[in-house]
Amino acid sequence: MRDDGEGELVGRDQEQSMLLEVLDGCLRSSGSTLVLRGVAGIGKSALLRLAEAKARQRGMSVLAVTTVPTETQLPYAGIDQLLGTLLANQPAESRRLWEAALGRAGEPGSPAERYQLARAALNGVTTAAGRGRVLIVDDAQWLDQESWDILSFIGRRVADDKVCLLVGMRDGEESVSLLAGAGLPEHRLEPLSAEAALALLRSAAPDLTPALTQFVLREAAGNPLGLFELAVAASKLGDSDLLSSDLPLTERLERTYALTISRLPILTRSLVLIAALDDTADLGEVLAVARALHGPNVTLDDFEPAIAAQLLVADKEMMRFRHPLIRWTVTRSASAPVRLATHAAIAGVLDGQEARQVWHLAAAAVDTDAGVADRLARLAERAETAGSLGAALRAWERSAQLSPEEPLRARRFMRAARAGMEFSQVAKVRSLLQNINEDQLGRPDRTELEWLRQISNGFQWPYDQTFALLAGIAARMRAEGRVELALRGLAAMSALCWWVDLARPTRERVVRVLEEMHLPELDPRYVSVIALVSPIEQGRVSVDRMRRILLAPDLDVVAAHRLGIAASGVGDLRSSLAFLRTALASIRRLGLLTLLPQVLGSQATVAALLGDVRLALTSAEELQGTASETNQTTWQFQGRLWAAFARALGGDTDGTTATMDEIERQLLAGGSRFMLCQVALVRGVAHLAGGRPSAALDELSTMFDPADLHFHEFARLWALPHLAEAAALCGRYDRLREVAAICEPVAAEGGWPLLQASTAYASALLAPDDEADSAFLAALPRISADFPFERARLQLAYGAWLRRHHRVADSRGQLRAAQQVFQALGAEPWAERARKELRASGERSRRAPSATTALTPQELQIAHLAASGLTNPEIAEQLFLATSTVSTHLHRVYAKLAVTGRKQLGPALSSG
Numbered sequence: 001m002r003d004d005g006e007g008e009l010v011g012r013d014q015e016q017s018m019l020l021e022v023l024d025g026c027l028r029s030s031g032s033t034l035v036l037r038g039v040a041g042i043g044k045s046a047l048l049r050l051a052e053a054k055a056r057q058r059g060m061s062v063l064a065v066t067t068v069p070t071e072t073q074l075p076y077a078g079i080d081q082l083l084g085t086l087l088a089n090q091p092a093e094s095r096r097l098w099e100a101a102l103g104r105a106g107e108p109g110s111p112a113e114r115y116q117l118a119r120a121a122l123n124g125v126t127t128a129a130g131r132g133r134v135l136i137v138d139d140a141q142w143l144d145q146e147s148w149d150i151l152s153f154i155g156r157r158v159a160d161d162k163v164c165l166l167v168g169m170r171d172g173e174e175s176v177s178l179l180a181g182a183g184l185p186e187h188r189l190e191p192l193s194a195e196a197a198l199a200l201l202r203s204a205a206p207d208l209t210p211a212l213t214q215f216v217l218r219e220a221a222g223n224p225l226g227l228f229e230l231a232v233a234a235s236k237l238g239d240s241d242l243l244s245s246d247l248p249l250t251e252r253l254e255r256t257y258a259l260t261i262s263r264l265p266i267l268t269r270s271l272v273l274i275a276a277l278d279d280t281a282d283l284g285e286v287l288a289v290a291r292a293l294h295g296p297n298v299t300l301d302d303f304e305p306a307i308a309a310q311l312l313v314a315d316k317e318m319m320r321f322r323h324p325l326i327r328w329t330v331t332r333s334a335s336a337p338v339r340l341a342t343h344a345a346i347a348g349v350l351d352g353q354e355a356r357q358v359w360h361l362a363a364a365a366v367d368t369d370a371g372v373a374d375r376l377a378r379l380a381e382r383a384e385t386a387g388s389l390g391a392a393l394r395a396w397e398r399s400a401q402l403s404p405e406e407p408l409r410a411r412r413f414m415r416a417a418r419a420g421m422e423f424s425q426v427a428k429v430r431s432l433l434q435n436i437n438e439d440q441l442g443r444p445d446r447t448e449l450e451w452l453r454q455i456s457n458g459f460q461w462p463y464d465q466t467f468a469l470l471a472g473i474a475a476r477m478r479a480e481g482r483v484e485l486a487l488r489g490l491a492a493m494s495a496l497c498w499w500v501d502l503a504r505p506t507r508e509r510v511v512r513v514l515e516e517m518h519l520p521e522l523d524p525r526y527v528s529v530i531a532l533v534s535p536i537e538q539g540r541v542s543v544d545r546m547r548r549i550l551l552a553p554d555l556d557v558v559a560a561h562r563l564g565i566a567a568s569g570v571g572d573l574r575s576s577l578a579f580l581r582t583a584l585a586s587i588r589r590l591g592l593l594t595l596l597p598q599v600l601g602s603q604a605t606v607a608a609l610l611g612d613v614r615l616a617l618t619s620a621e622e623l624q625g626t627a628s629e630t631n632q633t634t635w636q637f638q639g640r641l642w643a644a645f646a647r648a649l650g651g652d653t654d655g656t657t658a659t660m661d662e663i664e665r666q667l668l669a670g671g672s673r674f675m676l677c678q679v680a681l682v683r684g685v686a687h688l689a690g691g692r693p694s695a696a697l698d699e700l701s702t703m704f705d706p707a708d709l710h711f712h713e714f715a716r717l718w719a720l721p722h723l724a725e726a727a728a729l730c731g732r733y734d735r736l737r738e739v740a741a742i743c744e745p746v747a748a749e750g751g752w753p754l755l756q757a758s759t760a761y762a763s764a765l766l767a768p769d770d771e772a773d774s775a776f777l778a779a780l781p782r783i784s785a786d787f788p789f790e791r792a793r794l795q796l797a798y799g800a801w802l803r804r805h806h807r808v809a810d811s812r813g814q815l816r817a818a819q820q821v822f823q824a825l826g827a828e829p830w831a832e833r834a835r836k837e838l839r840a841s842g843e844r845s846r847r848a849p850s851a852t853t854a855l856t857p858q859e860l861q862i863a864h865l866a867a868s869g870l871t872n873p874e875i876a877e878q879l880f881l882a883t884s885t886v887s888t889h890l891h892r893v894y895a896k897l898a899v900t901g902r903k904q905l906g907p908a909l910s911s912g
Helices: 013-027 044-057 069-073 077-088 092-101 112-126 145-155 173-179 194-204 210-220 224-237 249-262 266-277 283-294 300-308 324-333 336-348 354-364 370-386 389-402 406-422 426-433 443-456 463-479 483-499 504-515 524-533 539-549 557-569 573-590 596-609 613-629 633-650 653-670 676-689 693-704 715-729 733-750 753-766 769-782 788-804 808-825 828-840 857-867 872-879 883-897 902-911
Strands: 032-038 061-066 133-138 163-170 186-188 312-315 318-321
Touching: 013 032, 013 044, 013 133, 013 163, 032 044, 032 173, 044 061, 044 133, 044 163, 061 077, 069 354, 069 389, 077 092, 077 112, 077 133, 077 145, 092 112, 112 145, 112 872, 112 883, 133 145, 145 163, 145 389, 163 173, 194 210, 194 224, 210 224, 224 249, 249 266, 249 324, 266 283, 266 300, 266 318, 266 324, 266 336, 283 300, 283 336, 300 312, 318 324, 336 354, 354 370, 370 389, 370 406, 389 406, 406 426, 406 443, 426 443, 443 463, 443 483, 463 483, 463 504, 483 504, 483 524, 483 557, 504 524, 524 539, 524 557, 539 557, 539 573, 539 733, 557 573, 557 596, 573 596, 573 753, 573 872, 596 613, 596 633, 613 633, 613 857, 633 653, 633 676, 633 828, 653 676, 676 693, 676 715, 693 715, 693 733, 715 733, 715 753, 715 788, 733 753, 753 769, 753 788, 769 788, 788 808, 788 828, 808 828, 857 872, 857 883, 857 902, 872 883, 883 902
Parallel strands: 032 163, 032 186, 061 133, 133 163
Antiparallel strands: 312 318
C-alpha cells in the first residue's frame, strides 16, 4: 500500500488544472475564490493539499486551517486560527477589537465591529501579499457563523488582489446554510470515472485479488477515499468483514476507521479522542489533557500507533487527522462516559480561555448545572452585545437546558427565542418556544411570549385580525411598563402596515395604542410609526414633524432609517433622502453591513421615484451585492426591481419588461402580493419610456383597480404622474380624469408633497385648450425644486403645447430647461423627447456625449467619492472594500474618463 498524498488525485486532472489556474491568477494580481463541494472522501482535502504544495513551490504565502465541529460554538475561532498572525500585526485599534471579540481582553464591541474586523482582515490579507497569498480552509462546514461571515466577506472582494481563497466543504445541511446567498463560486467534485478509479486502486493496492478489486470498485463507486480505505481494509482483513455489509459508503468508511481505532492501545485511543475533541490541534494542549487523565508519563511516543495506522499525520508542533472523516469517526466511536470525561479534562486545562472552557464544560454535563448555565448566560449576553446573535442563541439555549430552576430555565429559553428572532431563525424560534413552560413566567414575560409566538408564525391573512391582535399585545406591554418593547413591536409592524390592505378601523386602533404611550410629538419612533400606520389621515402632520426633526442634530442610525422610510411613505421624498443619507453615513462609518441593504433599498426606491437614474442604479447595484453577502434575499429581490426601474428610466425598456415578467411570475408563485404593484409601476414606466403610451396607461391603470392583483391603496399614488403623461400622449383624458378624481381628495387630506406635485401636473394636462396656458403657469410654482423630474416633465409638456400653438420662441426656454434636467438625471428617453421638440422649434439640439456612461455603477460611486476629496482608505472603509481594490477601480476610471488624477475627476464627472 502507498499513501503519498497524490494517490487520491488520479483522475482529477480537470480539478488540478482549475486550481493551478486559480493560483496563476493570484500571480497575475487577479485574485480568485473557489469552494470545492462534495461528499466525504471525494477528494476535496487532497486537492487542497495539492494547491498548498504548489503555492509554496511558487513562493506564495499560505495560510491554512481545517475546522472542527466544536468550533461552531465559538465566535471567530476559525478565522482566528486562519488569520491570527496577520491580525496580530494590524493597527492597535484593530487588535483591541480582535482581542475583545475573542474574549481575551476587554469588553466586546457593538455589532458594527464584526465588519470592522472583517475590513481589518481584508486589509490584512491584501496588504503585502508579495508573490501572492493563498487562504485554505478545509471542512468549512464546521466554521462558526462569525468566521464564515468574515471569510465570505473576503472572498467576494479579492478579485483585484494577489489573494486566493480556497474552501473545501462537505455536502450537508451545514454547508447549504452557510453557502445560501454567500455569492461564492462553487465547484462540485463528482466521482471518478471507472478508468480513473481502477488506476487509483491499482496504484494504491496492486496486490488485491480480482474478486476484492471488483468488490472495492463497486462499493467505493468512484469515491477516492473509499477506494483507498476499502483497499487498505481488504488487504488487511480479506473479504470476511467486508462482503456482507450493505451500509452506505460513508458509514462503511466509519466502520473501517472504527475497527482500526479499536485496535489501538488504550492510551493512544485516549490521545486520539483528545485531539478529535480539542479545537486547536495544539500538541502541547493535547498532552496536557492526556497527562491530567493518565498521569505525567504520557509522551509524544504514545501517538505512534495512530500514526502507523495512518489515522494521524505529525506536522512539527501540530497533529492533524489524515482525513476529516477520521476525526468524526473517533468522536462517534467513543463511549459517552469517555467522551464526557475527555471534555471535562480539556476544560480543566483551559484556564483563561473562558469561552472554550465553558463550552467544554457544557459538553461534559449530563444533568443540570447552575454554575455552567450561569457562565453560558454571561457568554450569551456578551455575544448579544457584540452582535453575534447566532452565538447568543446557542449559548442561551444550552444555558436554559442546564438551568435547574424552572422559572430561570423558561426565561433563558425566551432570551434564546428573542435572539433567534433578531437572527431571522424563525423555524428555530418556533422550536424554542415549545420548550417554555408558560406557568413559570411572570405576566410581562407571558405577554412577550405571546408576541414572539404571533411574530414567529408570520403575518397571515386576514391581516386586520392579525394586526388587531398584535396591537392588543403591544397595548398590554405598554400597560405593564414595557414601553420600549412595545415600541419595538410597533416599529416592526409599522412598515408592513403601509403595505398590507388594512381597514381604517385597524389602523386607527394601532394609532390609539401608540398615542396612549404619551411620547413627545417629535420622538422619531412615534413620528415614523404613526406616519406609516396612518399615512393619509396623519400624513400632513407627519410631514411637518419630520421636517422639524431634520433640523435636530445627532439622529442615530436606526431613527434616521425609520424616518427615511416614513417620509417616503407620506411622499416627502426630499426629506426621505436626507434622512437616508444620514443613516448611510453612520452605517458606513460604523460598519453596519447587515443594515446597509435595507437603507440602500429605501434610497433606491426614493431615487427612482424622483427620476434620479444614477443614484437609483448605484444604490440598487450596491444593494444587490450587500444583500447577497448578508443573505437577505428579500432585499436582493428589491434590488433587482429598483435597478430595473432605474434602467427603464434610462432607456433600457425591453430588458426591464422581461425582468418584470420574470419577477411577477416568482411573486405569484410565492403567493406574495405586496410587490406586484411595484412590478406594474416599473413595467408601466418601461412602456412609457419605450414610446408605448397606450400600453403604459393600461399597465398603470391596474394599480387603481381594487379588483386587480396590482392594486395598492398607497403605492398607486406613486403612479399618477406617469399615468398622466401616458394618458396625454395617447389622448385618453377620460381615464386621466377618473384617476385624478381619486387622487385629488387624498392629496388634499394627506398633504403628500409628491402627490401634490403630481396632481398639479395632471390638472395642467386636463385643462381645456383655451385655459391650458394659465393652467401650466399655475402648475409650475406648485411643483417645487424638490421634484426636478416632475417639474421638467411639466416644462416638456408646456413647451410642446407652446410650440404647437406657434409660440416657438416661448417654447424653447421651457424645452431647454426640461432637456437639461432630464439629461442631468440620466432619464435619456425624456431628454431625447425634449431634444426632438427643440429641433422642431428650430433650435439645434443634439445629445451631449457623457463619458460617465462608460463607468460601472461601482466605478461611478468610487469616482464621486474620490472627487469629493476622500482618500483611498476612506473610500474603502465606506464601501467595505480593500484599499487596493479602490486603487484598481480608480485607475480604470482615469482611463475611461481620459484624466490623469483626482483633481480632474470633478470636472469630468460634472460634464458627464
